[in-house]
Amino acid sequence: MFAFDSLADFFAMGRHGLYVWTAYGFAAAVVIYNQLSPYLMQRRMVADHRRRQRREQGTQPASSSGVTPS
Amino acid sequence: MWQSSFWQSSFWKNLVRWFHKWTSPKWFYNLSRPLGAWIGWLALLILVVSLVWGLAFAPIERLQGNSYRIIFIHVPAAFLSQAIYAAIAALGLIGLVWRIKLAFYLAKQSVPIGASMAFLALVTGAIWGKPTWGAWWVWDARLTSMLVLLFLYLGLWALHNAMERPESGDRAAAILALVGVVNLPIIKFSVEWWNTLHQPATLKFTEAPPMHISMLIPFLLAILGFYLAAVAWALKRTRLEILQRERRTQWARDELDRLGGNV
Amino acid sequence: MKLSRLFTRVLQRELQLAYRRRADLANPPLFFLIVVALFPLGVTPDLERLATMAAGVLWVAALLANLLSLDLLFRSDHEDGSLEQLLLASSPPTLIVLGKALAHWLVTGLPLTLMSPLLAMMLALSPAAMPLLMLSLALGTVTLSLVGGIGAALTVGLRQGGLLLTLLIMPLFVPVLIFGTAVVQAAGAGLPWSGQLALLAAMAVLALVSAPLATVAALRIAVEE
Numbered sequence: 275m276f277a278f279d280s281l282a283d284f285f286a287m288g289r290h291g292l293y294v295w296t297a298y299g300f301a302a303a304v305v306i307y308n309q310l311s312p313y314l315m316q317r318r319m320v321a322d323h324r325r326r327q328r329r330e331q332g333t334q335p336a337s338s339s340g341v342t343p344s
Numbered sequence: 345m346w347q348s349s350f351w352q353s354s355f356w357k358n359l360v361r362w363f364h365k366w367t368s369p370k371w372f373y374n375l376s377r378p379l380g381a382w383i384g385w386l387a388l389l390i391l392v393v394s395l396v397w398g399l400a401f402a403p404i405e406r407l408q409g410n411s412y413r414i415i416f417i418h419v420p421a422a423f424l425s426q427a428i429y430a431a432i433a434a435l436g437l438i439g440l441v442w443r444i445k446l447a448f449y450l451a452k453q454s455v456p457i458g459a460s461m462a463f464l465a466l467v468t469g470a471i472w473g474k475p476t477w478g479a480w481w482v483w484d485a486r487l488t489s490m491l492v493l494l495f496l497y498l499g500l501w502a503l504h505n506a507m508e509r510p511e512s513g514d515r516a517a518a519i520l521a522l523v524g525v526v527n528l529p530i531i532k533f534s535v536e537w538w539n540t541l542h543q544p545a546t547l548k549f550t551e552a553p554p555m556h557i558s559m560l561i562p563f564l565l566a567i568l569g570f571y572l573a574a575v576a577w578a579l580k581r582t583r584l585e586i587l588q589r590e591r592r593t594q595w596a597r598d599e600l601d602r603l604g605g606n607v
Numbered sequence: 608m609k610l611s612r613l614f615t616r617v618l619q620r621e622l623q624l625a626y627r628r629r630a631d632l633a634n635p636p637l638f639f640l641i642v643v644a645l646f647p648l649g650v651t652p653d654l655e656r657l658a659t660m661a662a663g664v665l666w667v668a669a670l671l672a673n674l675l676s677l678d679l680l681f682r683s684d685h686e687d688g689s690l691e692q693l694l695l696a697s698s699p700p701t702l703i704v705l706g707k708a709l710a711h712w713l714v715t716g717l718p719l720t721l722m723s724p725l726l727a728m729m730l731a732l733s734p735a736a737m738p739l740l741m742l743s744l745a746l747g748t749v750t751l752s753l754v755g756g757i758g759a760a761l762t763v764g765l766r767q768g769g770l771l772l773t774l775l776i777m778p779l780f781v782p783v784l785i786f787g788t789a790v791v792q793a794a795g796a797g798l799p800w801s802g803q804l805a806l807l808a809a810m811a812v813l814a815l816v817s818a819p820l821a822t823v824a825a826l827r828i829a830v831e832e
Contacts, residue, residue, distance in 0.1 A: 277403050284400060287410040293475050294413050297468040298399070301417040304464045305391075305573070308457060312580045316603060319588060323600040326591075440824075492778045499775040506765050512832045516761050519825050520775060523757055526817070527779050530810070534782035541789065 367446045369586040370595060380579035387572035394565035402559045411475040414468050416563060420570035422465040422486070425493060428458030428574065432500070433525035436518025446582075448514035449589065451521070452504055453581035457574055459497035465490050485539035489532045496524045510589065613698050617706030618713075624683075625714045631679065635672040635715045636722055642668040643726045654731040661730035662740070662791035666784055668726075669719050669744055673751045674776065676715045678769040680707065680759040681826065690763075691830050694823070701819040704826070708756045708819070716748025736795035743790040743804065747783045749811045753818035754779050760825035764832045783810060 278284040287294045350356060398416035405412035435451035438444055469487050470480050481487070500517050507513035555563060590596040625632060646664045647657055684690040694700050720741050727740055758776035762768035786803045793800035 275401060277401055287413070288404070290409055290411040290475055293411050293471050294399075297414040297417060297471045298395075300467045300471075301421075301464060304421075304460045308460055308573070308577045311456070312577070312584055315581070315584050319584065319591075320600055320604040323591065323597070324604060327597075492781055495774070495778040499771075499778065502771055502774055503761065506762070506767065506771055507832065509832060512828050515828050516825060519757075519821055519828075520761060523754075523779065523821050527782070530782045531778065534785040538785045538789070 367444045373586050376579045384576035391569035394562045397562035414472040416566045418468040420567045421461045425462035433521040436521045449585040450582045453585050455500050462494040485536040489535045621710030635676045636718050639672040658731040661732035662788045666788045677755040677759045681763045685763045700823045704819045704822045708752045712752040720744040733795040736791050739794040740791045743787045746807045747787040750814045753814040756822045760822045763829045
């Protein structure tokens, strides 16, 4: 059962709204960071991979040292 | 006698083979993909249910009013940050003793997750402290040891990044994590002792009244949800770590091509 | 017998090396002095209020002074390659590491301990607490040197080692700080202090037994890096 009388009551949290909602906001931020950061990492890795490939194709006939340290 | 026959039994051999397969990074990469997705969706479901329940449907607490609702994120984050640190130390030991690279990868990628949980526990603890104690920061024993834990996490991450060879970083961080896990009980004990010495009568809020069942269920669900989410994040990050380390092998290149097509 | 001879040889060598770099030896005590002198300037010259903080200030300053010198513990050995020889030698490397940590204590922890009464007087620490300040510093800095050795070993090959060392080791110093200060405060207030001192001693023993193992493991990584 809904623990509050009205929706306004729910947002006010009985004078503690600021604290509760800030805490949940931080929780949301941490969840979003954890969810998003792997995808950013993945994008960076794919970009690095493409750059590496392009470099290898560019120097392909001349050099055999296709593997480059990142 | 039975011992030697046990080590030669097909059961044991299969177990070892299965173990080696799972600890081979490539196998782990492929098998953890569907697993991670399932765990992730389950975590999302449980988190939404438990937090909506905790925020809107759990009854109001008699002493603290609605500010107690922070418990549904504060305590899971605090639990998780400690559990992840213990897991990192255990994985480090496994990596050092049996030279299993996968354990190192998992340990490394658990560090930012654990650190973010320690951060969340600290911030929510401070926010909760304001209506409860009247101050944003109180040198309470648990908050103080959580702060120390956050420093331990930051040290691990900095050490990983400082080493030029990632393999060295793995092993150095494993040693540091083991030293830290031995010290953690001593730190906690000393901080608790110090706290009782200097603050004889502060309000102890999380252990005041036993929780009513209508609060306990969303509380336990939230803990479960956070744990599952952490597992899903750790799997995802570890898979990327594997790709990064194996980026010169053909299968990793193919996989990076595939990911590039999707992103 | 043979091991103890090896141990004294390591100790001798370290002390000789330290004597050759006499100028460096003065740094931790000077740092200790300066930090302690800054507190009255920053907080208050009121002796009564200083007396209540004296134990904590002295301990924090000693801890920082110790940390400052840790960075050099293995650095020169790493740069001239003698670290590799040390690890490859037939003698147990833990013993050598133990000898180095003890030598570090002799040239930092011990001088800090010896000069602490002087600084304690400047901060108006109660005379009753003076012997315990020295005792707790002497015991606590042993632990600091040993545990700090792990951090020094982990960061030895790195460019920004000093800064990283602080981050890695500070959390581990917390218990020593707490109980070290507690001994002095209890003695100053006329309360029993033997329990806190025993805990300090226990930590020193634990560090003595386990820290060299971790230090050697960390040094092996540094050599490979």
